[in-house]
Amino acid sequence: MHTNLFNIVLISFFLTIGCGNLYSQEIKNKKKPLPAVKQTDKEVAKTTDTIKLDTVRPKKTFLDGKVKYKAKDYAKIDQKNKLITLYNEAELYYKDVELKSGIIILNYEKDEVYAGRIKDSAGVLVQYPNFKQGSSEVQPDSIRFNFKTKKALIYNSRTEQGEFKIKAAVTKKENDSVYFLRGARFTTSTDVDHPEYYFQTSKVKFIPGKKVITGVTNMVIADVPTPLALPFAYFPMSQEKSVSGIIIPSYNDSNTRGFSLQNGGYYFALSDHYDLTVLGDYYTNGSYAMRFESSYATRYKYRGNVNIRFENLISSERGYPDYSKQNIYNIQWSHSKDTKSNPNSTFSASVNMGSSKYFKQSINQANIGSNLNNTLSSSISYNKTFNTIPGSRISLSATHQQNTQTEDIIMTLPSLQGSIDRIYPFAGKDGVKKGIIKNINLQYNVSGKNEFKTKDSLFFKPQMFKDAQIGMQHTIPLSTNFKVFKYFSASASTTYQETWVNKTIKKEYDASTGKAEPTPVDGFDSFRTYNFSTNLGTTIYGTFNFGEDKKIQSIRHVMRPSITYAYTPSFERYYDTYAVDASGRITSEYTRFENGLFGQPGKDNSNVVGFSLSNTFEAKVRDKDSTKTEPKKIMLLNNLNFSTSYNFNADGKTTFGWQPVLVSGGTQFFDNKMNMNFGATLDPYAIDNGGNKLNKFNIDNGGSLFRMTSANVTVNYSFSSKGDGSKEKNNQSQRNGGRSDDLFGTNTDLNDTRNSQFANEPEKEDVITEFFNSKIPFDMTLAYSLTYSNINRENKISNNSLMISINTDITPKWKGGVSTGYDFVQKGVTFTQFRFERDLLSWRMAFNWQPLGTNSNWNFFIGIKSGMLSDIKWNKRSVSNR
Incomplete structure (x- = not known):
């Protein structure tokens, strides 16, 4: 009976709440009913017109949505006070609201819910509320929320917004988009209750996903208030991938340029596909620098980035003897196209051009690897393949080569390459190409250039374009291959070339200078050449078996000998003579195509046979x-x-029959972690006491069969405690023209917190125990080079150097590294860099130091890891006087 009564009451409650209608007032029935009176149709109509509708609308019930709730201990329903009480591991779900807590009290008359903690058996408050509405989540001590007004009162709330973690003593939720906080702290630390740093403020207006506006804000480090305070603060908290904003500069000073602000500017989030960063430096002596950096990408189509840097460098003060002023710049562009977007065409760019002295004199570049590099190179190319029969392709490119020592620049703008696939005119209808005749094939290749040779100071000035050389070369190779005596592969080919140029030269004796200076001649000219070559080769296999019970069971030796004969006739008809002196009796020959884009025709015929032998050994x-x-x-x-050749046309005075034997080889050790390459040059001819080569074999002059004139050995070794031997490449250094490894130091930008070595490491609960119970993480790169020279019996080691780079985890929070080397010939230490980095949880500290040489400098950085607060940093560096 008791059970039935409870069920009846419970069902009645849900029927009343879910289906019943509540009214603002009751209309009680009269004790005496009104008497029935007959009325005519007109009276009925009149009565109906005068009746007024009830203007009191029924009150809308609270439960206009589905409510789900549960609790571990009990769910108590109080119909008199309109309360539902949930106790111990209580959960409530209504529309977009999810509430979990120790105790939840729902007042469905006032449309309010309360949640708070409960005490465990030891009297400790546990089961903190977790309130979630949409994308906003709060973890307070207690909360009151009104479903109708959407307002809430939250005590000791803890919430996350992006990288920010916020804790406030009291939070008032005004509506879905505005919160007011009192006694709040903001931090990016993982532990919001015990952070290593935070920003303390008394009043806050908080708009989730958009911004935070505060009153007086004070920075607190290790619970100690600092003098760093602001009358108000604004923190953007957009949910977008990137937002525009100011980049705060860092302060530095220099003995030669005064005080400075560096790396300050603005970041423009222009769209989802591209952005722009504008940075600048300013020194009090007038020096300044500007940098424009942009990245762009479209999925499945292309991606790239552009960096433009300009610096106006002033040293000392005007009027002083060491005063100097110069402008330097650097332009970098990288572009790659997704091959899936159009398989028949590609476009790519890799540009690194600018002032030859940029990386050596820049006031904002600490890139030693780029400083030591002597070349800058660029290439922009477009390739198109045509699905024709036969297939054809075309390539347009612009190239740039710059020697930073001599400041010479060679640039092609543009360069054309075109080709038509091989044609087999004698192949059968079945497509089978077998035999000397059916294998005959020909191609067509064309190459064109518009080349400029200039100096750094004349780059892109009118003089550069005035001295341009334009040329085109057509090549038609005709070749075939066939088998000889079953085991030998033979090939024969002939090549016809036709070269067109727009500039030639003419030489005449000049009495004023006493020399025959070349005079440029503008106008179209051409020359034609051809040659013939044939090759015969085979492959020989040899196996040495030692037995299956042996540790080394067998060794396999593969030899590939080949012999090549090449003949090129003399093209003396393209040569003229000029007078060497005023008398005209002494003349010399020259070709008007001298120093041309595609070389010059040979005056003497070439009749050479070459020999080569390649070997591989496997066990x-x-x-x-x-x-x-x-x-x-x-x-x-x-x-x-092994390779050498014999010249049948050698005269025995200036040219010799046999060429030196070239020896080269390479192997790998330690699971391919160590690469060793070696080479040597062996000359069969003897030399006299003056170092002049004699037309006499060295063995006939009392020596050995060969005279070693040079030899070299290089060893590269990379090792990591992780076992794979791999580590991240130094991409920015490689892009600047330096090395991809860190043998010349790292190229880390200390202003960029994303370069932290700790950035991608997950947090570990017991890193100390794990650190000492495992191998210390480290990686090592080693490079050794040895060169021997003996051309003129000097018998010396011309180069003998060792370079090494080691990076290791000194402790779980300290990382260190060193790059150094030693030159055994010069007996001195080569480039050396020390680097250290400390993980300060929410902060990062780094220090780089190059103590030796003209590039000596140091750099110290400390700043917050979070990209949102990356402007809170301190960067101090030494500035060289270069």
Whole structure:
């Protein structure tokens, strides 16, 4: 009976709440009913017109949506006070509101809900409320929320907005988009209750996903208030991927340029596909710098970035003897096209051009690898493939080569390459190409250039374009290949070339100078050449078996000998003579195509036979893993090559028959972590006491069969405790023209917190124990180079140097690295860099130091890791006097 009564009451409650209608007033029935009176149709109509509708609308119930709730201990319903009480691990779901807490009290008459903590058996408050509405989530001590007005009162709330974590003593929720906070703190620390730093403020207006506006704000570090305070503060909190904003500069000083503000500017988030960063430096002596950096990308189409840098450098003060002023610049552009967008065409760019002294004199570049590099290069190319029969393709490119030492620049604008695929005119209808006749094929290649040779100071000035050389070369190779005696592969080819140029030269004796200076001649001219070559080669396999019970079971030796004959006739008809002196009796020959874009025709015929032999050595060894039945293959020598040639037209005075024997080879050790390459030059001819080569073999002059004139060995070794031996490339250094490794130091921009070595490491609960129970993480790169010279019996080591770079985790929070080297010939330490980095949880600290040489400098940085607060930093660096 008790159970039935409870069920009846419960069902009645839900029927009343879910289906019943509530009115603002009750209309009680009269004790005496009104008597029935007959009325005519007119009276009925009149009565109906005078009746007024009830203007009191029924009150809308609270539960206009589906409510779900549950609790571990009990769910109590108080119909008299209109309350639902949920206790212990209580949960309430209504529309977009999710509420979890120790206790939840729902007042469905006032449309309010209260949530708070409960005490455990030890009297400790547990089960903090978790209030979630839409994308906003709050974890307070207690909360009151009105479903109708959307207002809330929250005590000791904890919430996250992007990278910010916010804790406030009292929070008032005005509506879905505005909060007012009192006694609040903001931090990017992972622990909002015990952060290593935070911003303390008394009054806050908070708009989720958009912005935070505060009153007087004070920065607190390690619970100690600092003098850093602002009368008000504004923090953007957009949910967009990127927003525009000011980039705060850093302060520095220099002995030669005074005080400065560096790396200040503005970031423009122009669209989802491209952006723009404008940065600038200013020194009190008048020096300044501007940098424009932009990245762009369209998915499945292309991506790239552009960097433009300009610096106006002033040293000392006007009127002083060491005063100087100069402008330097650098332009970098990288572009790549997704091959899926159009498989038949590609466009790419890799540009690095500008002042030759930019990386050596820049006041905002600490890139030693780029400083030591002597070349800058660029390439922009477009390639198009045509699906014709036969297939054809065309390539347009612009190239740039710059020597930063001599300041010479060679640029092609544009360069044309075109080709038509091989044609087999004698192949059968079935397409089978077998035999000397059916394998005959020909091609057509065309190459064109518009080339400029100039100096750094004349780059893109009128004189540069005035000295341009234009040319085109057409090439038609005709070749075939066939088998000889079953085991030999033979090939024969002839090539016809026609070269067109727009500039030639003419030489005449000039009495005023006493020399025959070349005079440029403008106008179209051309020359034609051809040659013939043939090749015969084979492959020989040799296996040496030692037995399956041996550790080394067998060694396999593969030899590929080949012999090549090449003949090029003399094109003496393209040569003229000029007078060497005033008498005209002494003349010399020259070609008007001298120093042309595609070379010049040869005066003497070439009749050369070449010999080469390549070798590889591979071994089969028993695997250390006894469960494996198959032996393991190990490469002993990747290659061991010998090559030489004999010139039938050698005169024995200036030219000799046999050319030096070139030896080269390479191998790998330690699971391909160490690469070793070596080479040597062996000359069969003897020399006299003056170092002049004699037309006499060295063995006939009392020496050995060959005279070693040079030799070199290079060793590169990379090792990591992680076992893969790989590490991230120094991409920016490589882009600037330096090395991709860190043998010349890192190219880290200390203003960019994303370059932190700790950036991608997950947080660990017990890093100390894990650190000392495992191998210390480290990586090492080593490069050794040795060169021997003996051309004129000097018998010396011309180069002997060792370079090494090591990076390691000194402690779980400290990382360190060093790059250094030693020159055994000069007996001195080469480039050296020390680098340290400290993980300060929400902060990062880094220090780089190059103590030696003209590029000596140091750089110290400390700042907040969060990109939202990346402007809160301190960067101090030394500025060289270069």
